[in-house]
Amino acid sequence: MGGRRIGHAGRMRESSDPFASPKGFSIGARLKSFRYAIRGLRVLLREEHNARVHLAASLCVVVAGAALRLAVAEWRWLFLAVALVWLAEAFNTAIEDLCDRICPDFDPAIGRIKDLAAGGVLVASLAAAAIGLLTLGPPLLRALL
């Protein structure tokens, strides 16, 4: 089989033994995976306008948290909220790209899949906004009053 090897599943399929275990653990391979993930985040920031909005919001949250001298327990909630939105946006973008790749034409099923993924981002964003308000709101009010 001279085909290009793509990902873990591709390696498994290429082996003549369907029960063969995947390649052994290697730090180099793990570091490579990390580099691919960073590359994905760079693509997200470069090509997705929403990601830039998330970046600005994330920075504002961190600056506000530092200015208000939040406790560790409060930082935990903020990091969780920020990560939730980035996670949803990255998966939404991946799903959109996959849809556009497999079906560039108009297709109601593709529209439904994209709407579902966008709904996930909306839920994550609303939850993050609520967490942000509940975490930053009280100390902000105390600082202002």
Ligand SMILES: Nc1ncnc2c1ncn2[C@@H]1O[C@H](COP(=O)(O)OP(=O)(O)OP(=O)(O)O)[C@@H](O)[C@H]1O
């Ligand atoms: N191929 C398609 N077939 C049917 N409906 C589609 C198709 N592509 C997009 N849509 C509809 O248009 C909406 C917007 O899709 P699009 O891919 O432009 O996402 P977007 O939210 O504008 O993404 P971004 O803001 O990240 O560019 C989808 O949620 C879906 O309802």
